[in-house]
Amino acid sequence: MTQLVAESTKKAALMDELRGPKMLEVLRRILPKGMTPERFVVIVQTEIRKMPALLDCDRASTLAAFLQAAKLGLEPGVLGQCWCIPFGRECVLVTGYRGLAQLAWRSGMVTSMSAHAVFQGDIFDYEYGARGVLKHKPGEETDPLKLTHAYCTVDTIQGGTMFVVHTRKEIESRKARSRAGKSGPWVTDYAAMACKTAVLSLMKLMPLSVEMQTALSLDEAADTGDRQPFDVEVPELGAATEAAEERQPGEEVA
Numbered sequence: 001m002t003q004l005v006a007e008s009t010k011k012a013a014l015m016d017e018l019r020g021p022k023m024l025e026v027l028r029r030i031l032p033k034g035m036t037p038e039r040f041v042v043i044v045q046t047e048i049r050k051m052p053a054l055l056d057c058d059r060a061s062t063l064a065a066f067l068q069a070a071k072l073g074l075e076p077g078v079l080g081q082c083w084c085i086p087f088g089r090e091c092v093l094v095t096g097y098r099g100l101a102q103l104a105w106r107s108g109m110v111t112s113m114s115a116h117a118v119f120q121g122d123i124f125d126y127e128y129g130a131r132g133v134l135k136h137k138p139g140e141e142t143d144p145l146k147l148t149h150a151y152c153t154v155d156t157i158q159g160g161t162m163f164v165v166h167t168r169k170e171i172e173s174r175k176a177r178s179r180a181g182k183s184g185p186w187v188t189d190y191a192a193m194a195c196k197t198a199v200l201s202l203m204k205l206m207p208l209s210v211e212m213q214t215a216l217s218l219d220e221a222a223d224t225g226d227r228q229p230f231d232v233e234v235p236e237l238g239a240a241t242e243a244a245e246e247r248q249p250g251e252e253v254a
Helices: 002-019 021-030 037-050 052-056 059-072 097-107 168-177 190-203 210-224 239-246
Strands: 082-087 090-095 110-119 123-127 133-137 147-156 161-167
Touching (some): 002 021, 002 037, 002 052, 002 059, 021 059, 059 090, 110 190, 147 168, 147 190, 161 168, 190 210
Antiparallel strands (some): 147 161
């Protein structure tokens, strides 16, 4: 019971911090057009409800991860644009392939982009080269255990088409190198992370916007376990949140 009270207090303090004037002002400065601070706060609240372990992360780490997502104009959660994942006391921002696709479109360097998973039973064939060909006719299979390939295609503003294909073995190799390989979206959204593997490979072959460079740097740090190079301003710790963080687990709230 006391643990539930402590968790509730932490959550209330963090949400008060997010709704505070300092945080809302930061969000107004960094959010892209079309996303309001109020909407973003609701998104954060939803993610914390889904992953209470975020409350055990260092408060500055949690806020920095969500603020970085906001600055990139990506929504954490069900859309698969990105996720904020707890690793002990650290909150890590993991970008999804849909988020990378958003950044690619916004860069103005591509006219279209798509990424797909291939499963057993699909009709699939590809050939690299000057006249490369990729053909995919999906079947009805969607079981992640039966995923065989993932690919990404891009039409550039110059009129060319590029694509990258990864085999299941290559996808598994990237998963094994990632510290998030046994948790988070690699477990809950395997097909999406397989597609992301192909997107990342293709992005490295293209001119990158500043936002895309930031996202790729964050993603590499998330994989290797290094501290992510967030470039956002985190407002000073408020008294309510500070008190909640200093309270020992299970300690009664007065």
